[in-house]
Amino acid sequence: MHRNSTNVSTKQERIAALAKQSPEMAFTSLAYLMDIDWLKEAYRLTRKDGAVGVDGVTAEQYEQNLEGNLQSLLDRAKSGTYKAPPVRRVHIPKGGSSTETRPLGIPTLEDKLLQRAVVMLLGSIYEQDFLDCSYGFRPGRSAHSALDSFREQTMSCRPKGGWVLEVDIRKFFDNLDHHHLRQFLRQRVRDGVLLRLIDKWLKAGVMEDGNVSYPETGSPQGGVVSPMLSNVFLHYVLDLWFENEVKPRLRSRAFLIRFADDFVIGFRDERDAQRVMEVIPKRFGKYGLTVHPTKTKLIRFRPPSPKTKGGRGPEGRPGTFDFLGFTHYWAVSLKGYWVVKLKTAKDRFSRAVRSIDQWCYRNRHLTVSEQQQKLNQKLRGHDAYYGVTGNSAALSRFHREVERRWRKWLNRRNRIRTLKWEKFRAILRRYPLAPARSVRSGLWHAVNP
Numbered sequence: 001m002h003r004n005s006t007n008v009s010t011k012q013e014r015i016a017a018l019a020k021q022s023p024e025m026a027f028t029s030l031a032y033l034m035d036i037d038w039l040k041e042a043y044r045l046t047r048k049d050g051a052v053g054v055d056g057v058t059a060e061q062y063e064q065n066l067e068g069n070l071q072s073l074l075d076r077a078k079s080g081t082y083k084a085p086p087v088r089r090v091h092i093p094k095g096g097s098s099t100e101t102r103p104l105g106i107p108t109l110e111d112k113l114l115q116r117a118v119v120m121l122l123g124s125i126y127e128q129d130f131l132d133c134s135y136g137f138r139p140g141r142s143a144h145s146a147l148d149s150f151r152e153q154t155m156s157c158r159p160k161g162g163w164v165l166e167v168d169i170r171k172f173f174d175n176l177d178h179h180h181l182r183q184f185l186r187q188r189v190r191d192g193v194l195l196r197l198i199d200k201w202l203k204a205g206v207m208e209d210g211n212v213s214y215p216e217t218g219s220p221q222g223g224v225v226s227p228m229l230s231n232v233f234l235h236y237v238l239d240l241w242f243e244n245e246v247k248p249r250l251r252s253r254a255f256l257i258r259f260a261d262d263f264v265i266g267f268r269d270e271r272d273a274q275r276v277m278e279v280i281p282k283r284f285g286k287y288g289l290t291v292h293p294t295k296t297k298l299i300r301f302r303p304p305s306p307k308t309k310g311g312r313g314p315e316g317r318p319g320t321f322d323f324l325g326f327t328h329y330w331a332v333s334l335k336g337y338w339v340v341k342l343k344t345a346k347d348r349f350s351r352a353v354r355s356i357d358q359w360c361y362r363n364r365h366l367t368v369s370e371q372q373q374k375l376n377q378k379l380r381g382h383d384a385y386y387g388v389t390g391n392s393a394a395l396s397r398f399h400r401e402v403e404r405r406w407r408k409w410l411n412r413r414n415r416i417r418t419l420k421w422e423k424f425r426a427i428l429r430r431y432p433l434a435p436a437r438s439v440r441s442g443l444w445h446a447v448n449p
Contacts, residue, residue: 004037004044008120011038015124019188023129026186030121031078031193039070042117046109046224053108054088054207062109073110077117078193085111086205086212087220103174105206105220115224118197122228125188130231131239136260137227143324144388146259150323151340153255154266154301160338161302161330163273165265166321167280168295172261173226174218176233177288178202184236201225217288230260237287238263246276257323264323266301273298297321303330303338322347325385344386344394352382353401360409368410372431375402379434387439395436403433 011033018025043066048059062069076082087105107115123139130138135146154161182199189195202219205212219226242256242265252269254276267273277298281291299319320329326342333339344352356378363371379402387395403424410427411419 004040007037008041012120012124015121016128019125019128026188026190027125028190030189030191033121034074034077034117036067036070036074038120039074039113039117042120043070043113045120046113046116048109051088051090051106053106053111054085055108055110057109059109069110073114077114077197080193080196082114082197082200084197084200084204086207087111087223089206089208089220103221105222105226107220107223111201112224114197115201118194119225119228121194122189122232126228126232126235129188130235131243133239133243133256134231134235134258136258136262137231143259143385146257147324147326147342147388150257150264150266150328153257154340157253157266157268159302161318161340162266162268163270164299164301164319164321164328165267165273165277165280166295166297166299166323167263167265168292169261169284170290170292172289173221173230174215175289176219176230177217180237180287181229181233184232187236198225198229227260233287234258234261237284237289241283246279250275259324262324264321270300301328301330326388326391331390341390342388343391344398348386349394349398352398353405356402357405357408360405364409364413368427368431371406371410372433375406376434378402379436383434383437383439387437389438392436392438395438399433399436403428406433 015027015030015033019027052058073082085108087107090104090106091101092104127138135141135143135149181202182195185195185198201223203214205214206220219229239256239258247254250267250269250272252267252272254265254267254272256265257263265273265276267276277296280296284291299321301319301321303318318330320327322328322345325345325348327345329341329343330338331341356375359374359378360371363374366374379399382398383395386398407419407421407424410424
């Protein structure tokens with residue numbers, strides 16, 4: 001391990017040990033730990049191939065005088081003279097919508113690396129505080145970890161399953177309340193340098209179409225510090241509240257699974273689910289957030305009773321719901337057990353196909369070999385996330401759609417459209433696309449009834 005990484009890791013371990021030993025302690029002195037080695041490590045961990053911010057500075061330009069730039073940044077950060085530049089806002093498609101977009105903030109490279117340095121400090125503390133129900137943007141945890149946990153806890157219920165409360169927070173990152181966030185942070189962090197830096201990032205303007213605005217709420221999506229701040233906010237608003245105040249008052253078992261601002265709550269008892277569903281909007285409203293009334297639903301999520309045939313009894317067929325890009329549903333396993341299975345959600349599937357179609361259109365000028373390489377990268381990336389056991393049908397269908405889109409735009413590279421399927425299959429034999437494959441076969445282990 002590099003000397004800088006070793007020194008930083010040692011400091012982080014010291015902070016983590018102290019935070020774990022004293023869960024009620026507020027840290028008043030942290031910024032002194034940020035030295036040139038700390039910033040070098042932050043720079044190493046910062047993505048350098050992303051879009052540039054409002055200053056237009058690239059990583060290559062910044063590295064021409066890396067030592068001097070990092071020292072200047074360190075001095076400005078500690079002296080309080082650092083000025084957070086506005087983030088450049090772009091809009092990306094949201095969900096399966098072709099019209100609705102999600103705003104994304106692009107900080108400058110220097111801003112990203114300083115945010116990374118602060119996150120390295122905060123993470124050492126809050127990783128000792130965050131609960132097991134939180135999975136988003138945490139080391140050693142992923143969306144698949146959250147999915148695995150939901151499946152295990154749902155199938156371990158006796159009887160299997162129950163009810164699932166699917167909650168949608170309306171524009172969470174846009175409406176994150178600064179006043180409450182500051183209060184939450186001060187419960188563990190009272191270092192003036194860090195708090196001032198965070199405050200500057202919260203107040204930094206947003207540049208869009210050459211105009212700068214200054215929102216009074218929110219934390220721009222795309223910023224390095226935003227995921228940490230969102231986790232801190234929801235740790236106090238949701239996680240601790242559910243664990244310490246809600247669960248002790250329920251009649252039966254319940255569990256929360258949260259990934260960033262996406263979360264579901266599982267219940268054994270329907271009455272418990274109804275009570276929490278009623279109080280959730282009030283809880284979030286207290287902290288300036290709104291629950292989407294039509295996207296927040298209570299779903300009966302349990303396999304059909306053995307007394308019913310094919311789910312045609314009084315209780316009907318079990319419900320389904322979407323979470324983290326997958327549709328969750330009950331099905332019979334090869335061994336004859338009712339199990340929770342996953343398939344790619346319709347909106348995510350449509351979005352992925354549309355993205356491929358747009359890419360093929362924009363890059364139809366590339367050689368066939370270059371297109372093949374890029375498409376295979378995209379296919380492997382798709383399978384890396386959606387390639388879970390039981391989702392082979394959706395994977396195969398996606399790969400077929402990619403073939404269709406590729407042929408369509410290869411056929412339109414010139415005015416004479418003569419690329420018949422026979423000729424295209426010959427191209428595929430020479431430039432094959434990666435086959436659909438489940439890469440997470442070990443994720444969904446068998447659970448006996």
